[in-house]
Amino acid sequence: MTGLIQQIVGYTLTALGALFYFYAGLGLLRMPDFYTKLQASTKATTLGTFSVALGVGILNPAFLGKALLLIAFIALTNPVASSVMIRAAYKNKVPACKETVVDEIASVYTTQENGGENHE
Amino acid sequence: MSGSLLIDLIVFGLTGLGIFFSLLRFLLGPSSFERLMAVDMMNVMVIGLVSLIAYIFKNNMYMDIAILYGLLSFIETIVFARYLENQAVNNAESKSVDGDVK
Numbered sequence: 058m059t060g061l062i063q064q065i066v067g068y069t070l071t072a073l074g075a076l077f078y079f080y081a082g083l084g085l086l087r088m089p090d091f092y093t094k095l096q097a098s099t100k101a102t103t104l105g106t107f108s109v110a111l112g113v114g115i116l117n118p119a120f121l122g123k124a125l126l127l128i129a130f131i132a133l134t135n136p137v138a139s140s141v142m143i144r145a146a147y148k149n150k151v152p153a154c155k156e157t158v159v160d161e162i163a164s165v166y167t168t169q170e171n172g173g174e175n176h177e
Numbered sequence: 178m179s180g181s182l183l184i185d186l187i188v189f190g191l192t193g194l195g196i197f198f199s200l201l202r203f204l205l206g207p208s209s210f211e212r213l214m215a216v217d218m219m220n221v222m223v224i225g226l227v228s229l230i231a232y233i234f235k236n237n238m239y240m241d242i243a244i245l246y247g248l249l250s251f252i253e254t255i256v257f258a259r260y261l262e263n264q265a266v267n268n269a270e271s272k273s274v275d276g277d278v279k
Contacts, residue, residue: 075191082198109225123240145262
């Protein structure tokens with residue numbers, strides 16, 4: 058009985074993670090802008106990897122330790138990679154789509170440049 | 178048994194569709210940043226796919242492969258992003274130097 062519940066929970070989590078991977082690919086293909094594409098794909102793949110690794114760890118408890126290690130590793134590295142990519146794109150002045158209203162990072166960069174000029 | 182095989186096929190099919198969409202974005206992305214983003218997303222999906230293969234083949238070593246692949250793909254993404262960022266900064270500096278000379 059516990060084996061059946063374990064299999065149901067594990068397969069549900071794994072299929073949910075695969076569905077998130079599919080949605081990440083769809084958002085990567087269909088979003089209008091670089092920033093929205095990176096938003097959709099990073100969040101969906103992070104959640105999908107959490108779900109797939111946890112599902113594999115529940116289906117076979119011998120994998121649970123390394124699956125939790127993989128989850129911690131993805132939670133540490135994936136937002137850092139996304140942040141570095143989006144900073145590189147912003148410094149290269151990749152244009153945002155027409156519907157973008159708020160640009161909060163522009164004030165940060167302008168104040169940094171002004172401070173450097175004043176210091177010189 | 179057949180039900181679990183069907184679920185495995187569905188899971189691998191959905192993950193493969195995600196990787197295929199990411200590959201399509203890599204092939205027709207307008208800028209190099211979108212190609213870099215597509216490669217990074219493909220790497221994360223491949224990590225999930227390798228952990229699924231670890232469950233299918235019941236071999237614990239594939240989880241080590243997934244963790245190591247994640248480490249290497251993270252370093253690759255950081256290095257390429259920093260390269261593109263420094264390229265932008267160098268272009269801006271060379272333009273300002275040209276303006277000073279003129």
